Amino acid sequence: KEKLQHLLKRIEKLPLNAKHNFKVQAIYGFLINELKTLVINKKIDLIIMGTKGATGLKSVSIGSNTGNVITKVPCNVMAVPENACYENIQEIGFPSDLNIAYDIKVLETIKDIILLKRSAIRLLYISGANETLSQNQTKVKNFILDYFKDNVCTYHNITGKNIDESVQCFTESRNLNMVIMVAKNLNFLERILFRPTVEKISYHTKVPFLVIHE
Template sequence: MKNIMIPTDFSENAWNALLYGISFFEKTHCVFHIVHVSSMNTNASGETPMYISPEILEDSLLKESIGKLKELLERIQQLPLNPKHKFETVALYGFLTDHLKKEAKEREIDLIIMGTKGASGLKSVSIGSNTGNVITKVPCTVLAVPENSTYHRPVEVGFPSDFQLKYNVKILDTIRDLITLKKSSLRFLYISAKGEELSEQQQKNKQILADYFKDIEQSFHMITGKKIDAAVQCFAESRNLDMLVMVAKNLNFLERILFRPTVEKISYHTKIPFLVVHE
């Protein structure tokens, strides 16, 4: 039985992430924990807001959230019934990442699935601030599903790595379980700034990955280029990737791929789901 958490803001983007998760785990016994976290909106008009006590405000927002979650469950019930799936809802008030950390621990969550809605310009932060915060601050594996992504079996999964770190078994187990579940192929990508060879330690880490995933169809690729995001874009297009896997432990490398798109041609953020694995 897997415990899957899906944060929602009741947008179509969040609904798309939910549909993706339901389809991805169609043959797996799952409990989907649908969580909505209400936070106090800042007053953008510049006018002095009418004072409302925090208790009354929280109670009002929670009642509204509970009502919307009930409507969401009714919408889910219109989908084809899958007896392997169970849905639970949670309405909370406060800071998103704080609550998700707590809920993930208490509910023994295996995976968080979130929709990503990028900024209007791809030169801006294009994965979305909420999703970015959850990826970097909540110690749980996250599957980020772009708003323009629809589910199909991930045949080709890309795994960009600089081979600088030795990943622990828990990280590799998580990746292998999802790869095996979908009978996917794993394509490792090393991006070299100047075409330099791997160091001895990088060679060892690369071999560990090759050995660990020896029972899965795999291949290793190298692209020379200074711009990591552009290199990932080129690789994603050339291999027609269905998903990208990253490891949160390698935060600097992760941020250069997910949070710093520098050219308008970077479109993998808007199409390809990202699996970010935590220890």
């Protein structure tokens, strides 16, 4: 409780922000259960969490905390790596396997973020060697591109064996400021964020990522 009060005092010293109020609360219980209850009772729209082990060998497990929140709590989650520095959000990456059609509300949420910062969005598909899009994937791709036709939106197809490494390379090569993922396709999401053998996050860039739930 003392640390929370200290944090609140640090926040109060920041430039005045009339759009937000800050409250602190210490709760005893299991993280996931308590968060689920808070999301419902407080009508929470977004959970923001810091992640440790954002770079290199310092791969501290967040599977038990942020990873579980992302996959088990039905609320949008923004994860901010510990070494992230705030930058104006000019480019946003949107990795997708294009297998599942997205709900309009999800795309509206992404568009709201784009319009807020006048950002460009980069739709990313990672393919295997000599792989082509199926008819359904082409349909989903065209639907997304059509939805964002009034925004700066481009499609990128790169070849790679490991989805997590491909997303990371694309993020770094394009100097993306944020990555957006959709929790609807949980299998694809987990392939980006987690190594299959251990519950450790494998996403090691300094770029925040937002996971949107329907």
